[in-house]
Amino acid sequence: MERDLKHDHTQLIEELSAAYTERFPRSAALDRRATRAMVDGGSHNVRLNRPFPVRIDSARGAYIHDADGHDILDFWQGHFANILGHNPAAVTSVLAAAFASGTGLQHGLTDQLQIETAELLCQCLHAEKVRFTTSGSLATMYAIMLAKVFTGRDRVLKVGGAWHGAQPWGLKGVNFAAGPQPWRPESEGLSAHLTDEVVVTRFNDSGALTEDFRIHGERLACLIVEPFAGAGNFMLGTPEYLRTARELADRYGALLIFDEVISAFRFRAGDLGFLYGIRPDLVTVAKIVGGGMPVAAVAGRGDVLALCGSEGGNRVAFLGGTYSAHPASLLAAKTMVSYLVEHEAEVYPRLAELGADMRRVIAEAFAAEGVPARCTGEPNELVTGCSMTSVHFPYDERTALDSPHVVLDPAFCDTALNQKVFQLALLLEDVYTLYGSCAASVAHSDADIERLGEACQAAARRIKPYL
């Protein structure tokens, strides 16, 4: 508790906020206007950094251009979706041509594009069937509904600190709360029985997982887990943990859902599970798959997905919405996925190199100023590169940063530096990150990575007097 108070960094945040307000006056004015029309001035909470968000005019490659005339080096890249950078010509040229030829907006019918995109995804994800939807949140919700009906069970096991989107079974155990019950429902307005169905386990802890299966296994419909913790701060699952997950799910008759909304096409032209040699029953994908457009999908076993079709009695109302399989979105998806398949040998080694360089320059920058900081996102023996990293400020250098349980707990890490200070301090250097998290795209140059390092060193200089 003493540590909590000591490290809330109120004064530092106030000073950074004052400098930020001076540096981004037009964004400040636009924020006052935005808050009159929108709750808190926007429609996605993570975009609404304090004291107000940067309002952008355009985005290309590694950079965003804001209303105050800054060219901001962006490591957030469209919710980590843009691995080719912002508005890559490979996708925009195809969309522009489609619109110019009179196609692209919703027609509300089926077409050949849907077949081609589905075939491509099934191939890349080693899936028997796929069904499209419009967001990762819907994909994980439908995957869980499918698992519940397939198994006839009600409980859902998820990892503490994992974000599966704003859907009923995703809204528990995302944010760490100090105290005896660290993982709670995230929202009011949900029936208690829904959140009670969700059991929270610990990432990369096979012992805890085994125990959770022992207690709840007979009632578990599924374990939903990211092979690479995304919102949980960029940690790869250990091969042993993910193997245990597969074995336990099989032993207890629960389904294994890999939520690959972040990781699909981030590490290779397909699912990350493949690198582990593990096939989940269902996989959910979105983000990169959409090529910058709203596309998501549930893919996997045909007998499970059949439950939302006539063969399975239409028992799960994964029916689709007005904009499911939207023509322009699917065209972007097919173009993006095809591009990544075709350029796999160039894109992924380059992303891996950029990721390693990011971790190196960040570590060097903080070390140079004597501020203890460490990066997550290290590869492992099966996944040899990772283009994402999150910066943490653990109190003890021996603490293993292998689970969201550790990096989100203020007892282990100075979470205020990661969650409230880092992003603001880097914005003062015209560098955008999401809290302490950065993702590379192939649009980032070596010079951009060096600039990230310089920005981190400037941030470290601002932070140091407050430690």
Ligand SMILES: Cc1ncc(COP(=O)(O)O)c(C=O)c1O
């Ligand atoms: C792992 C994971 N699952 C699901 C979601 C929800 O996806 P969407 O934002 O497209 O609804 C996200 C979003 O960040 C995510 O990271």
